[in-house]
Amino acid sequence: LFHKDRIDFASALKNENRISVIAEIKKASPSKGILKEDFNHVSFAEIYMSGKADAISVLTDQQFFKGNISFLKDIAEIKTVPLLRKDFIIDEFQVLEAKANGADAILLIAEILAATQITDLTAVAIENKLDVLLEIHSEKQLDKIDFTKNKIIGINNRNLETFNVDINNTANILHALPAECVIVSESGIDKKSDVVFLKSLGIDAVLVGEHFMVSPNIDFAVKEFCEWCKDEN
Numbered sequence: 001l002f003h004k005d006r007i008d009f010a011s012a013l014k015n016e017n018r019i020s021v022i023a024e025i026k027k028a029s030p031s032k033g034i035l036k037e038d039f040n041h042v043s044f045a046e047i048y049m050s051g052k053a054d055a056i057s058v059l060t061d062q063q064f065f066k067g068n069i070s071f072l073k074d075i076a077e078i079k080t081v082p083l084l085r086k087d088f089i090i091d092e093f094q095v096l097e098a099k100a101n102g103a104d105a106i107l108l109i110a111e112i113l114a115a116t117q118i119t120d121l122t123a124v125a126i127e128n129k130l131d132v133l134l135e136i137h138s139e140k141q142l143d144k145i146d147f148t149k150n151k152i153i154g155i156n157n158r159n160l161e162t163f164n165v166d167i168n169n170t171a172n173i174l175h176a177l178p179a180e181c182v183i184v185s186e187s188g189i190d191k192k193s194d195v196v197f198l199k200s201l202g203i204d205a206v207l208v209g210e211h212f213m214v215s216p217n218i219d220f221a222v223k224e225f226c227e228w229c230k231d232e233n
Contacts, residue, residue, distance in 0.1 A: 004076065004077075004079070004102060006104045006129055006130075007079065007080075007081060007082040007083075007104050008082065008131070009082040009084065009104045009105035009131035009152070010105075010131050010152055010182060012054045012055045012081060012082050013054065013055065013152065013182050013184065013204050013205040014182060014204060015054065015204075018229050018230040019195060019198060019199055019203065019205060019229040020054040020055070020204060020205035020229070021052075021053045021054050021055075021206060021208065021225065021226055021229055022053070022054065022055045022056070022084065022184065022205055022208070023051070023053035023055075023208060023209070024059065024208060024209025024212070024213075025041050025044050025045060025048075025056060025057065025058050025059060025209070026057075026059045026065060026067075026209040026210065026213050027041075027065065027066040027067060027213075028064070028065050028066040029064070029065060029210065030064045030065075030163070031163040034066070035210060035213040036213045041071040041074060041075060042074050042078065044212075044218065045058075045075040045078065045079070046078065047218050047219050048081075049079075049080050049081055050219075051219065051223045052223070052226045053081060053222060053226065054081060054205070055081050055083070055084060055104075055205075056075065056079070056083050056084070057083075057084040057086045057207055057209065058072045058083055058085060058086060058103075059071075059086045059087070059209075060072055060085055060086065060087045061086075061087045061088055067087070069101055070101075072085055072098070072101045072102060073101040073102055075102070076102020077102070079102065082104035082105060083102060083103050084103065084104070084106070084107060084133060085098040085103040085105070085106045087106075088109065088112060089106055089107065089109075089121065090112065090113065090117065090121075092121065092124050094106075095121060095124045095125050095128065096124070096128065098130065099128045099129075103130060104130065104131065105132065105133055105152075106121075106125055106130055106131075106132055107132075107154070108121055108122065108133070109135045110136045110137075110144050111135075111136075111137055111141060111160060113144070114144070115143075118134065118144055118145065118146075118150070119146060119149070122134075122146075122149050122150055123149075131152060132150060132152060133152050133153075133154050133184060134150045134152065134153055134154065135153075135154040135156050136154070136155060136156070136173065137156045137158070137159070137160060138173070139172075139173055139176050142176055142177075147177075147178050147181065151180065152181070152184065153177055153181045153182070153183055153184070154183075154185075154186050154207065155169060155170045155174065155184070155185055155186065156169070157169040157170060157185065157186065157187040157188045158186075158187040158188065165187050165188030166188070167185070167188055167189065167194055167197065167198070170201060170203065171197075171201055174201055174203070182204045182205070183202075183203040183204050183205070184204065184205040184206065185198050185203050185205075185207070186206070186207040187207075189206050189211065190208070190211035192228045195225075195228040196228075199229075206229070208225060211225070
């Protein structure tokens, strides 16, 4: 198993008076294709860390996102913030593989899992000292969730059928979640006005990838975005 100490993902997302930033390393997407031709996952991770991101999401899915588990392992060697393995995780092996390659947390997607799978995979993650970010897209998935075990909830603003993004999806689902949950808004967040809106809702963190990946100056984009998140305006 991976030799470095784990870094707590949940606590990295809870910061007083500001929204935490999970910066994502994402070579491609199903809707846009290749996002970054000159792709160097390690240098992007270094930029994210120096730009003061609170955590890094690493896409390891090969088919749709051109990711690789080796990206996670390489970045884990230099990590100073917690790492989230983002993939279509459906079995125990993938959870153990995440742990072995230096992840501090895993993504589970409620849309593709039965309630029993969410329960079982969460239990395996907890046994292996991994946090779970459980992603939902609509209120229909709420009855699959045991909120005593799943306390970090990601609300994805992307419609998986149309790929359209609506940041209001976070507002629409938020009211149905227990107050003690750590809430992450995901997808389509690329303007200061988005951050101001999400801050007004009281969410804890945002997950941002494409905005950084398509920027001609990732270094500047990350620093600027992190400033928005702590800006009191």
